[in-house]
Amino acid sequence: MNESAMISEIDLEIVNALQINPRAEWSRIADALGLSAPTVARRWNVLASQGQAWITPAPGQRYLSAGWSAFIHLSSLPSESEALIERLCAEPAFGTVSLVTGGHDLFMDCFASSHEELMDIVTGAFPKLPGVTHREVVFVTKLYRQASEWRSGTLEPARARLVTAEPLPEHPGYAPDRLDAALLEELAKDGRASWAELGAACRVSPQTARRRVERFLATGYITLRCDSSTSTQQGLREVTLVLNVPAEYVDGVGRFFAALPNCRLSAQVLGAQNLLVTLWVRDYLEVQAYERELAQRAPGSAVISRQAVVRTYKRLGHVLDQAGCSRSVVPLPLWREPS
Template identity: 25%
Template structure:
């Protein structure tokens, strides 16, 4: 991506529509945003083919933690690469401030081996702090890189697979289900016909199982885009200390703000972790200064210097940042 590249207005509207429903047809998107279907298909396909956006499934696990790493001098890229290569991490950022690398890690079983054996062996690591995630208020599935009207949002809302902030899969995935998920991890827009051929199941069975996976809270389909391509070149993590009685109210307020991509309640010396994207550092200052933080005790800001992984996908599959 060119240093100052920003998507065109039409491209941005297509991206925002895909954020609402990553599997929406070009025809449906064209109708909702008021553009010719041929135009939407041409631009949308180019965005996908060039890797500027990625639509992919992410499998839900039972629990998650935030790993905050301090690294030995000169080893930050190595540590970031190592933790990003783990299949259980969803995002990895190189940041300023007290930490050098921040990553979200999901797991199903216990944490003992991960915390005592695996993460301490990360190359370049000098110390690590773990923040268990207690509750999600907003995930990147709900973030829109621009505005959709209520009518547009409603028209694009999928019948299954909208944003979840908690999940409890109703049944275990079968081997066939896992094959379908593997295809969707690579291409979340894969057609039923394409999935059917890759997993060697009938289209009827694939369609039924995909609907079950989405309704059963096993997976989400997410559209991943570098915020800088949408004009948001400044990203920051806000570590917020707040009185226990105010955590829920503040989390629910922050999730409604368009600058906020992600909000999670965590256990540790901060109670909330917030991912914010804005156009400039001045906008970040104004966001921090103008927000009603309620009973907040302290706010610590870490600027995101670069992302190695977003939404469970290595950023090498996306442009820049």
């Protein structure tokens, strides 16, 4: 039996429901899927224990108001590539590490809780890494769409609406403290840990744990995201376009890509390029259609590079095996107590 056959349609529906609402009550998901709550919980626990799916903190829509992010391309000596990837996966600031086609070997995203911390990483981390021959860093300046907003579409719309979360009351920005940072670290290990489990791990009451988590989710700085292994992605292939778009068009193009159902990421960046877009496609030829649309919408735009992911070694802090299953977690420094 091949790996994809091991993931049932029901499991795919559960994953899709948790993409929509990562901490939805099992009873709510069960009602939408026509199952019992114990059945949904049991099937999710099997997926999670196998590393086939997981829930973890991720940058929210307002993350750039509180934290910092960059994309990094690296080239390396072939003899050092294995050691380099191992070091990159062990570094908390490097959230995702992928081997890619194109002019560079590796593509990463980088997170820091302050500008100074990001500068320290950019200037201090790379001289210590083995085999790096070239690096290119661009800072993220605006997010149009993030991977946490992507949905597989397995559930029909009517059932998807049944699990959609009610919006939390908006909360003004605030400075995180040690408890917030501790809760985030626990959620990185298990994004569906109960309020009692979170409270016990952080030595507070379940009520306090819930209030704090809902508070930082309501700020929009942090969200929760359901990711899954290669076997749940149903033949999708990850492609990133690095673009240079005339300034008068860049917002419109960023929003255009963000509105596509298969867009995982659309971000404005500061560098030789100004827009980076990640798409999940079934056929690489689909990319040409998007480039033709780009030429019509934004004359003068240039595609700086096209890269297809060969293998992802780490995704948002989760270190993955060859099948894309989560095998360990290195929590991201998304939000830390001010020093």
